[in-house]
Amino acid sequence: MSNPNRRGAMALVSASLCLTLAALFYFTAPAPALTASAPIAVPAAADWGLSFPTEGESPVGNASAEDLAQYGAYYLGDTSQKVLYLTFDCGYENGCTEAILDALKKHNAPAAFFVVGHMIESAPDIVRRMAAEGHIVGNHTYHHPDMSSISDMAAFQKELTDLETLYQETTGQPLSKFYRPPQGKYSVENLKQA
Numbered sequence: 190m191s192n193p194n195r196r197g198a199m200a201l202v203s204a205s206l207c208l209t210l211a212a213l214f215y216f217t218a219p220a221p222a223l224t225a226s227a228p229i230a231v232p233a234a235a236d237w238g239l240s241f242p243t244e245g246e247s248p249v250g251n252a253s254a255e256d257l258a259q260y261g262a263y264y265l266g267d268t269s270q271k272v273l274y275l276t277f278d279c280g281y282e283n284g285c286t287e288a289i290l291d292a293l294k295k296h297n298a299p300a301a302f303f304v305v306g307h308m309i310e311s312a313p314d315i316v317r318r319m320a321a322e323g324h325i326v327g328n329h330t331y332h333h334p335d336m337s338s339i340s341d342m343a344a345f346q347k348e349l350t351d352l353e354t355l356y357q358e359t360t361g362q363p364l365s366k367f368y369r370p371p372q373g374k375y376s377v378e379n380l381k382q383a
């Protein structure tokens with residue numbers, strides 16, 4: 190049986206000029222405890238990046254899905270399935286988000302939008318629409334800092350919880366627990382903190 194969501198998502202890849210396809214970091218609670226002997230193949234601090242060496246095949250990240258999974262972080266789903274996960278980085282509204290939402294609605298394709306404080310403050314109606322139309326709205330921090338330069342747990346947490354509070358006040362709903370590191374910068378310490 191065909192899956193309309195899946196078909197819609199595939200079609201959108203070439204349909205939207207504003208589309209950003211990027212890694213989806215998803216932190217489940219809590220990450221498994223690490224031991225001193227656990228292999229640390231995730232770089233100590235890194236700029237996240239993907240390459241697309243083979244058409245029709247999964248992209249390759251600069252840390253492997255297995256290594257990231259140690260910390261509850263993901264960029265690939267079930268690779269035996271031909272499914273694309275559409276994720277959008279919403280640092281500010283430059284006029285294309287509503288067109289994206291229209292296209293997603295037309296194709297019945299759920300997506301994930303990673304918002305920062307400025308986006309919620311400046312375009313609350315659009316953020317409410319994301320929530321109302323069943324998309325994942327994820328945490329991209331309040332101020333979009335380089336989180337890998339923040340070693341203090343309280344400061345790290347505040348970037349996430351301040352955004353959660355603003356989102357809850359704006360939409361009346363809790364923000365999802367999906368988190369995308371701003372600027373693609375992350376560290377092993379950040380992954381543990383998240």
Ligand SMILES: [Zn+2]
Nearest residue numbers: 278280371372
């Ligand atoms: Zn960003």
